[in-house]
Amino acid sequence: MKTLLIPVDFTATSDNAVTFAAEWCRKYEYERVILLRTFYDNVFDHIVLSAEYAPVSQEYRQQERTETLEKMGVLSEQLRTALGDGITVTTAVSEMPLLRAILSVIREEKPEMLLVGSDNYSYSSGSFIAGNVIAIVKASPIRVLIVPAGYTYQPVRTALVPCDYNSMAVMDKFNNLPASPLWTATKLLVLNVDAKEKYLHPDEAFKNAENNLHEYLKNFNHEIIYSNEKNVVDGILNATQTKDVQLIVALRGKRSFLYYLTHKSISEAIYRNAKEPVLILK
The missing domain is CATH 3.40.50.620 (HUPs)
Known part of the structure; x- marks a missing residue:
């Protein structure tokens, strides 16, 4: 099954990548799209930046996860509507760090390509995924398509x-x-x-x-x-x-463009x- 994997973080850059992906999948005959969201956070995410540095409660963390799952449901339904019949949309969530989560899904689901959104020199959506584009490219064993923020899909001539x-x-x-x-x-x-x-x-x-x-x-x-x-x-x-x-x-190779990338x-x-x-x- 020809599958596209898209890590998401609900920023404008990430959402634009999903919109782009809908057109790409229809044009180039994909059969399935997987939306991936990781819940992983580090120790500093459990601290509210206040005078007291008060720890975030477990109730707050659970609420955050519930809201994230709801957003995943909305996003996947929007993508299903945009894709129409014939292309399946599934969601995956993980507690692992971003790169490990991506590699885990690649191993288990065998997607053909990974698609990520990227901010540019004049714009930043604060996307965590966009901030880790190079790490994702270096770690991924499969093809990676990087979509610039704000880019509108065009058929590739x-x-x-x-x-x-x-x-x-x-x-x-x-x-x-x-x-x-x-x-x-x-x-x-x-x-x-x-x-x-x-x-x-x-x-x-x-x-x-x-x-x-x-x-x-x-x-x-x-x-x-x-x-x-x-x-x-x-x-x-x-x-x-x-x-x-x-x-x-871009292609791999010691002196190739990917080497510079x-x-x-x-x-x-x-x-x-x-x-x-x-x-x-x-």
Whole structure:
């Protein structure tokens, strides 16, 4: 059963991710959506910030859980209505920390992809999930789709795929993807950020790299484009602005875009500045 997992925390960013997911699931033929909410809190959550630092009562904690379960019910019903017939919506709650809860559901339910909302440089909803995007990306064994706050769903016609010619083998991951309307209807713009502008006067090695890339993507509608930006992130973000792109696709690999994404300073530059969703292949 083709399943999408969505951690939620009832913030505007999280709610927007759920709204986006409804359109995504209908378009790309998902059969089930799991909404996950963790009740886990740390010791400081049991303290009211007052002059007395009074401990929160068990009655208050129980009321909080009851209200959370009610919100989960409302959210799941709204999603069922938006999805229509043919797609099942289930909810999961956990007492474990966020990452452990996500990994537990992945092990038990085998979702195909994880979808999370992300705040950006100019907006913060206070989302706990959005504040842990990079940790989620690094821990997840399955694909992760990061949806920027406020982004309205658009069918993916063109996807930007940053590619480092020194790490070409990661492109073979495209040939291991399950069949999906996403890939049959999408053109891949494969971006190589080449500050030295070798693409203007390619040598034999550069031509071989291009040929290898075409071979890896022979089953996909694709085009290679170049940027002479000195900074990889700038090259990626500028390309999303100058091209009609609805999705950024990142792949694993020591020198791949995901390698940069998992380094905090650069990762923040991407997920807090990218205006398009980012899909990370595993």
